[in-house]
Amino acid sequence: MVIKDNSFGSRAFDIVNTVVLTIVGVSCFLPILHLFAVSLSNQSAVGGGLVSLWPVRPTAASYVKLLEDTAFFRAGSISIARTVIGTIVNLSLIVLLAYPLAQSPKKLKYRNVLMTYVIITMYFSAGLIPLYMVVRATGLLNSFWSLILPRAVPVWSVIILMNFFRSQPESLEEAALIDGATPLQILYRIAIPIARPAIATLTLFAMLSHWNNWFDGLIYLNSPRLYPLQTYLYGQIAGADTRTLLEQRASDIALFFSQETLRAAQIFVATIPIIIVYPLLQKHFVKGIVIGSVKG
Structure with a gap:
């Protein structure tokens, strides 16, 4: 049973916390609302700077x-x-790496060495140019898989899931072993179902990372026909900003503002999938992060 703290300090914190989070929420919502208003407005109104939060x-x-x-x-x-x-690739590799690392050194020989190897990659990186050379040497350049394989194993996600696995009672695994279960059966029938909050959280992280990333497509893909949506939108926006309005002919200005409303529509539509998916996974978010971060 949870005992609620009704002290003045607790109530004051709740009020301040609510006000701050409301301000943050509104500040995140207003740009989306403005974008939607621009996408539905007449191009002359956009050009005249008349659009704010309503078309x-x-x-x-x-x-x-x-x-x-x-x-x-x-x-x-x-x-x-x-x-x-x-x-799918991210979660499969995260689970297959996090579960062995969650075992004690007695069960997994050289576990600490492997963990050190994994942790080092969080703090030290070879840089963009060596990564590009690796992608080119492996034949991934200008292919769909160049958008996936270089990001296949996010180490931070591995650590979160590993700590979640370590928080599970060892008695569950011991009982399964007595009943004749193999390590893979324990993983898929016991460990993964219990870790659903953490896996749901990491699913959201992976989806956001892949959907929002535009830079990989820009450096690994030579053909615009292979660009993912965010790279395509970057090209549309950056292309419009290469010349200022003062450098454009008068006949181009109307086209610029016509494209401005189109770009707003494109960006707004591109945000819809994540807006739909996020609430479905949000209920697992806090639990997955908290439990996955408390056990060292």
Whole structure:
């Protein structure tokens, strides 16, 4: 039974905490609302700086034009495939590495050496150029797998899941061994079901990482037809910013603002999948992080 603290300090903390989190939540929501308003506004209103949080002279022209943008949907399909396959690869390798490392040195010989090897990669990195050379030497350059395999084993996620496994009672494993279960059976029938909160949290981390990443596509892919959605959007936005309005011809200015509403529609649509998925996994988020971080 949880005893609630009704002291003045506790109540004051709750009030301040609620106010601060409300401000943070609103500050995160307002840019999305502004983006949506721009995507639905008339291009002249956008050009005149009249749009804030509500569409001005609403029109769905940007979304109609977006439906005709085959490159956008091709990039979106690549991002979906990358997120699904990449998340499966991440979780499979995280589980297969975290579970052995969660065992005591008595059960896993050289466990401490392996753990040191894993931890070192968190603090020391060869850098971007050696990583690019490895990707090129392994034949992954300009391929779909260059977006997945270089990020296949996120060490931070391995540590979170390893600590979650270590928090599980050893008596469960001992009882399973007495009943004749193999280590793989213990992993898939006992350890993984108990670790669902942590796995749900790491699933969210992996999905966000793959969906939001744009830099990998920029450096590993030579063909724009292979770009994931975020790299495609980066190209659209960066391309629009290469010249200022003062350097453009008058006939280009109207096109610029027409594209501005289209880009807003593209960015807003690109945020929808994560907005849908996040609430489904959010209930596991806090429990997965807390339990996975308390045991050393």
